[in-house]
Amino acid sequence: MASEKPGSIEQANESGFSSVEESLLSMENLDRSSPELWPEKFPGMSDFINSFSPPHCSTKPPYSKVFTPEDTSHLHQLSALSTAALIAKVKDLHDIAYQLGVEESKEMTRGKYLNLFNKPRKVI
Numbered sequence: 001m002a003s004e005k006p007g008s009i010e011q012a013n014e015s016g017f018s019s020v021e022e023s024l025l026s027m028e029n030l031d032r033s034s035p036e037l038w039p040e041k042f043p044g045m046s047d048f049i050n051s052f053s054p055p056h057c058s059t060k061p062p063y064s065k066v067f068t069p070e071d072t073s074h075l076h077q078l079s080a081l082s083t084a085a086l087i088a089k090v091k092d093l094h095d096i097a098y099q100l101g102v103e104e105s106k107e108m109t110r111g112k113y114l115n116l117f118n119k120p121r122k123v124i
Helices: 009-024 045-052 069-079 083-113
Strands: none
Touching: none
16 A cells, blocks of 8 residues: 555545445345246147147258269369369359349349239229
């Protein structure tokens, strides 16, 4: 305590912070159990609905299909590319996708001007 002057930083720290700490002290007991986020509106309804649903889905996601020989040859071609060539291929695909978006935007605007998207009015 280098300075013992009234109003010094050390004196403010000792008196002010102890009262602030006491005022911020909480005696609340926090229960750590997880709340039920989405309770059922009607108890047992999800069990009832699941009893009528089929146990297995018959449709497969599109990424689970077996590769054709053409797909595997294309994968081998892409895997043989160097890093720079692969990046160039990705950039080309990005440019093609951008051009497709621009063309689609033009066609949508054209369709809007030609009133292709308006609902037909019923003639009585």
